[in-house]
Structure formats: C-alpha cells, structure tokens
C-alpha cells in the first residue's frame with residue numbers, strides 16, 4: 001500500500017486542488033485508501049482532543065469546534081487512560097496525537113506530553129508523540145514548552161491555513177530547540193480547502209456503503225473518556241446535538257471501552273468495522289476542495305435539510 005500513500009502525496013504536491021485531475025485522483029486515492037482501512041490495522045495512531053474548542057472558526061470543521069464554547073480534557077483522566085491504552089496496546093499503539101480544537105489552548109498540554117512519553121517508555125519506546133495545531137499560538141509558547149517538546153520528542157504538526165502567520169519563524173524556533181516540525185498535507189497551495197460531509201438527519205444511510213466511502217474510518221481514531229472511536233465524527237457528535245438541539249443517537253455500540261476490551265486485537269477489529277452511527281453520514285454527498293471560509297455556525301455546514 002506504499003503506492004497508495006505515494007499517489008496521495010503526488011496529488012497534493014503537483015496539482016491544483018480546483019483541477020478536474022486533482023479531484024479525480026483524490027477520489028481514486030480515497031477509494032484505494034478505504035480498501036486498506038477495512039481490515040484490522042497492525043498498529044494505530046490515537047488522537048486525543050485535549051480541547052474541543054478552537055481559536056480558529058472554520059466552516060464545516062469535522063471536530064464541530066465552532067459549536068463548542070469550551071472543553072478541556074482533564075489531565076488526570078488522560079493519566080489513567082494512557083496507562084490502560086498502552087498496557088493493552090503496547091507496540092500496536094504507534095503514535096499519540098494531541099489535537100483539538102486547538103491543543104495549544106490547553107494550559108496543561110506539556111503534562112500530557114510527559115504522561116504519554118512515560119507510558120511509551122514503559123510499553124513501546126518507539127512510540128511517537130505529535131501535536132496537531134493551527135499554529136496561531138505557537139510563537140507565543142514559552143521556552144519551557146519547547147524544551148518539553150524536545151525532552152519528550154514531540155513532533156509539531158501545523159496545518160497551514162495560509163493565514164497571516166510567520167511560518168518561517170515557527171520553523172526557525174523549532175529548529176533552535178531541536179524540535180521536529182512538519183506541515184500536515186502541505187501542498188504548497190495558497191488556498192486552504194475544506195471538506196463537507198453532511199449528516200443525513202433521518203439516519204437512512206446504508207452503514208457498509210457509507211463506511212466504504214468514509215475518509216475518517218479506522219484512520220482518524222479518537223480516544224475520549226475511556227472509549228475509542230473509529231472517527232472524529234461520533235466522538236464529537238454530542239457537541240452537534242447539544243448546539244442544534246438535535247437527537248442523532250450515539251450508542252454504546254459506537255465506541256469500544258478500553259477498560260472492558262479483552263485485548264488489543266478486539267480493539268483493532270472493532271475499529272475496522274462500521275458502527276450504528278454511520279447511518280447518519282451521507283458520504284455519497286460529501287464535497288471536497290471547498291475554499292476555506294469561516295463558520296457562520298449554520299446547521300447546513302454539517303447537515304442536509306431533512
């Protein structure tokens with residue numbers, strides 16, 4: 001499947017996102033990638049939304065962050081969950097990614113790094129840690145943050161929204177402290193684009209069909225409150241319900257409890273299969289390469305009219 005990854009990189013690097021060729025190749029890449037995701041993975045990256053709110057307000061945000069006033073993941077909760085996750089997963093947990101929302105809004109972010117590194121040292125010394133940020137607050141971080149990143153070998157991943165930020169200064173600061181710095185899916189393209197996957201509020205989608213089209217399934221795996229989710233959508237759907245007063249049903253069958261799972265293979269198997277919530281996701285109607293814009297918090301950014 002290396003060729004699949006290479007194809008995706010070529011699409012992003014050399015083609016305009018507005019071109020027909022880019023769209024066709026991206027769709028083809030997604031199909032191939034989805035084939036890979038229908039099988040249990042050998043190892044997984046687990047994302048932790050240390051915040052759910054954000055200091056950027058992107059339309060169609062797949063974390064529902066524009067709809068969230070404030071959410072901080074308790075560091076004490078993570079201490080327990082990280083211990084359990086690594087004890088059960090060991091080498092099959094290859095990376096922990098701290099994201100949001102905007103993770104740099106969490107005042108105890110460095111403690112999350114310390115905890116993750118300590119458990120990786122115990123169970124999987126090759127385990128990697130990254131933080132995925134929009135970069136707005138990166139240059140305001142104190143020296144202690146950078147030293148902590150260096151100590152814990154944290155990779156800084158920046159999504160380049162091409163807003164007025166000094167990306168060069170970020171790169172130089174990371175270099176100064178010996179911290180690995182990367183862009184997420186950097187294409188060199190001036191205009192950041194976004195995707196929109198509308199909810200089918202009636203929940204009439206065929207779960208297997210929509211799962212096969214899904215970009216997130218068994219790839220963007222999230223941990224929240226002791227449960228692993230195969231995608232960010234189910235993990236954050238209660239924020240959508242709460243903001244719009246809707247009733248998308250989120251059940252026990254939509255996640256796997258890391259404390260109840262017997263072993264890592266049970267977890268990996270669960271993550272490679274559709275969940276009941278998939279009936280709300282209308283991936284057939286998903287739109288890609290939409291020019292980036294700010295959210296108006298309209299329900300139409302996340303859902304089609306019933």
Ligand code: SF4
Nearest residue numbers: 054056058061101134
């Ligand atoms: S920066 Fe990311 S998390 Fe924040 S609103 Fe935009 S898409 Fe959502």
Ligand code: SF4
Nearest residue numbers: 214217231233278281
């Ligand atoms: S609920 Fe299912 S279809 Fe929807 S994003 Fe998650 S994995 Fe994909």
